[in-house]
Amino acid sequence: MAQGILQAYREEIEGGLSRALEGDAPLRSLLRYHIGLEDEHGTPTRPAGKFLRPSLVLFVAEQLAGSLETALPSAVGLELIHGFSLIHDDIQDRDRVRRGRPAVWTICGIEQAINAGDLMHALAISTALGSSPSAADCLIRATQEMIEGQCRDLEFERRDITAEDYVAMIDRKTGALLRCAFELGGIASGVNGRVRSTLAGLGGSVGRAFQIQDDLLGIWGEDDVLGKATGSDIRRRKKTLPIVLLFERAVGEDEAALKRLYGGEEAAEGGIADDDVAWVVGRLDALDVRAACDTLVRGYLNEAIDRLRRLPFSDDGRSRMEELIGFLARRER
Amino acid sequence: MAQGILQAYREEIEGGLSRALEGDAPLRSLLRYHIGLEDEHGTPTRPAGKFLRPSLVLFVAEQLAGSLETALPSAVGLELIHGFSLIHDDIQDRDRVRRGRPAVWTICGIEQAINAGDLMHALAISTALGSSPSAADCLIRATQEMIEGQCRDLEFERRDITAEDYVAMIDRKTGALLRCAFELGGIASGVNGRVRSTLAGLGGSVGRAFQIQDDLLGIWGEDDVLGKATGSDIRRRKKTLPIVLLFERAVGEDEAALKRLYGGEEAAEGGIADDDVAWVVGRLDALDVRAACDTLVRGYLNEAIDRLRRLPFSDDGRSRMEELIGFLARRER
Numbered sequence: 001m002a003q004g005i006l007q008a009y010r011e012e013i014e015g016g017l018s019r020a021l022e023g024d025a026p027l028r029s030l031l032r033y034h035i036g037l038e039d040e041h042g043t044p045t046r047p048a049g050k051f052l053r054p055s056l057v058l059f060v061a062e063q064l065a066g067s068l069e070t071a072l073p074s075a076v077g078l079e080l081i082h083g084f085s086l087i088h089d090d091i092q093d094r095d096r097v098r099r100g101r102p103a104v105w106t107i108c109g110i111e112q113a114i115n116a117g118d119l120m121h122a123l124a125i126s127t128a129l130g131s132s133p134s135a136a137d138c139l140i141r142a143t144q145e146m147i148e149g150q151c152r153d154l155e156f157e158r159r160d161i162t163a164e165d166y167v168a169m170i171d172r173k174t175g176a177l178l179r180c181a182f183e184l185g186g187i188a189s190g191v192n193g194r195v196r197s198t199l200a201g202l203g204g205s206v207g208r209a210f211q212i213q214d215d216l217l218g219i220w221g222e223d224d225v226l227g228k229a230t231g232s233d234i235r236r237r238k239k240t241l242p243i244v245l246l247f248e249r250a251v252g253e254d255e256a257a258l259k260r261l262y263g264g265e266e267a268a269e270g271g272i273a274d275d276d277v278a279w280v281v282g283r284l285d286a287l288d289v290r291a292a293c294d295t296l297v298r299g300y301l302n303e304a305i306d307r308l309r310r311l312p313f314s315d316d317g318r319s320r321m322e323e324l325i326g327f328l329a330r331r332e333r
Numbered sequence: 334m335a336q337g338i339l340q341a342y343r344e345e346i347e348g349g350l351s352r353a354l355e356g357d358a359p360l361r362s363l364l365r366y367h368i369g370l371e372d373e374h375g376t377p378t379r380p381a382g383k384f385l386r387p388s389l390v391l392f393v394a395e396q397l398a399g400s401l402e403t404a405l406p407s408a409v410g411l412e413l414i415h416g417f418s419l420i421h422d423d424i425q426d427r428d429r430v431r432r433g434r435p436a437v438w439t440i441c442g443i444e445q446a447i448n449a450g451d452l453m454h455a456l457a458i459s460t461a462l463g464s465s466p467s468a469a470d471c472l473i474r475a476t477q478e479m480i481e482g483q484c485r486d487l488e489f490e491r492r493d494i495t496a497e498d499y500v501a502m503i504d505r506k507t508g509a510l511l512r513c514a515f516e517l518g519g520i521a522s523g524v525n526g527r528v529r530s531t532l533a534g535l536g537g538s539v540g541r542a543f544q545i546q547d548d549l550l551g552i553w554g555e556d557d558v559l560g561k562a563t564g565s566d567i568r569r570r571k572k573t574l575p576i577v578l579l580f581e582r583a584v585g586e587d588e589a590a591l592k593r594l595y596g597g598e599e600a601a602e603g604g605i606a607d608d609d610v611a612w613v614v615g616r617l618d619a620l621d622v623r624a625a626c627d628t629l630v631r632g633y634l635n636e637a638i639d640r641l642r643r644l645p646f647s648d649d650g651r652s653r654m655e656e657l658i659g660f661l662a663r664r665e666r
Contacts, residue, residue, distance in 0.1 A: 092448075119481070
């Protein structure tokens with residue numbers, strides 16, 4: 001069997017990222033650090049990231065007989081957009097750790113970290129223009145949707161939300177770049193119409209499954225695997241899907257206690273205490289929320305596999321994509 | 334005599350900005366507020382900004398027989414990049430007032446203001462792509478330079494700098510977008526080679542004059558005209574050109590007192606007290622720093638006029654541009 005999708009293009013992607021971020025101009029070293037091309041002292045390292053999004057671009061381009069050379073700048077641009085969003089997200093959430101290492105803002109301060117994200121954003125688009133104007137346009141539109149999703153996510157901290165609100169938010173915050181990954185592969189191959197919309201649909205299904213899996217890891221993931229504290233999403237009152245479903249299911253005393261923990265402006269000032277985090281995890285288990293989320297993830301993955309079958313991929317390509325989809329459902333980080 | 338450059342294209346520019354920022358999607362109303370298209374309650378208003386940069390794009394395009402319709406998206410994109418940079422700058426500098434109104438971050442908080450800037454950045458580039466890929470490329474490169482300039486500017490707060498460092502910084506922070514304004518006008522007209530590099534040179538001279546004039550206003554500007562507190566650049570220890578020159582000229586007790594006020598990590602924590610601000614202003618006057626800055630501004634404006642004469646503008650166009658250059662040298666905001 002051929003190499004897995006996440007292994008097949010790492011060399012090209014790392015090379016492209018290195019070229020996009022090379023030089024001594026201000027902030028470049030910080031950007032290389034963020035992507036994992038350097039450690040804090042400027043010594044070259046191998047990046048720890050999965051490079052899921054650019055790998056998907058290149059895989060789809062290859063399957064649809066597009067040119068990898070044409071696709072690569074847009075794949076690298078997409079990874080840089082993802083990287084820029086993480087720099088700014090970590091400031092917004094005051095997350096001190098990213099992939100097991102100090103977040104950019106903890107190294108250079110919030111002010112310069114805003115600049116670092118801004119620069120990575122601009123470099124992303126200028127890199128993607130190297131593929132084609134339509135690739136750059138697709139990437140910018142996805143970036144706009146992603147930012148709108150991040151805006152909604154922050155708003156959610158201050159009001160009650162439904163599972164529907166939540167899915168609409170992740171379709172933007174996470175889904176936009178994953179849909180874009182599949183579309184960029186299609187753009188590099190010159191496909192349009194039904195194939196392109198099926199690609200976007202596949203990306204949408206993968207995006208939902210991926211984000212809900214991420215939410216599960218944010219509560220039940222292991223510290224050392226994930227590189228950040230288990231339960232941290234509860235501690236910070238993030239309204240991820242498990243919490244939204246818990247609110248829908250809780251009644252009586254449970255409901256009242258949850259409202260005290262999550263509700264109101266006053267509560268939002270500090271984090272949730274360790275004892276209360278443990279109580280929330282207990283209620284999630286008791287009310288079968290984890291199982292419900294697992295079912296949703298599997299549903300979106302099945303939807304993805306269904307869409308995958310309608311794409312003109314090779315048999316080998318289809319089975320490699322199915323393998324990746326299975327990996328995303330089982331991943332621990 | 335024909336209409337001034339800053340008046341001639343306002344309608345097209347406001348229309349283009351309105352279209353770029355229309356709709357109910359998250360953050361759009363906040364972006365319209367920032368540009369001055371709406372007040373805090375969403376009621377339409379006329380923007381107070383000069384729209385210097387987009388006016389220059391359209392004026393240059395007109396002079397070089399380019400199409401205004403082709404140039405407009407890039408002109409609007411350039412103004413949006415300027416707007417994005419101001420949203421993030423105000424966060425970084427903790428400036429609470431922008432053009433006499435509350436800064437975006439004071440309304441929606443730092444977290445959402447980061448998103449608002451990010452969204453305006455992305456919208457800027459997708460708007461500019463409506464002119465041409467090369468216009469978008471020019472704008473993105475200028476954006477990168479501008480961000481690098483902002484990075485240097487923040488660094489300057491923490492170390493000694495020379496007048497040379499200062500000019501290298503403003504060539505990026507302010508100069509990049511002004512050079513880009515002239516270049517975008519050229520791109521919309523299909524000019525290349527010598528004309529394009531003369532356009533960039535003219536933008537560079539105007540940029541230096543404009544920024545040093547801004548520095549003068551940051552110390553000697555009137556409160557009600559500028560919409561921000563006079564002396565605020567001193568209070569915040571901004572190392573603008575007057576301060577850099579003051580450091581070069583001060584000796585003995587003056588030098589020691591300045592070093593105490595501006596030097597070291599400890600000093601950088603709080604603002605400079607009102608009495609000390611008044612003392613700094615006194616020393617600037619005593620050591621003829623204001624006159625020296627005025628001389629520099631006039632020098633760069635003369636350089637600009639010299640470059641202007643080498644461009645194939647109409648006689649009327651040349652005199653309108655000279656009028657604008659004169660206005661920039663005398664402006665009070």
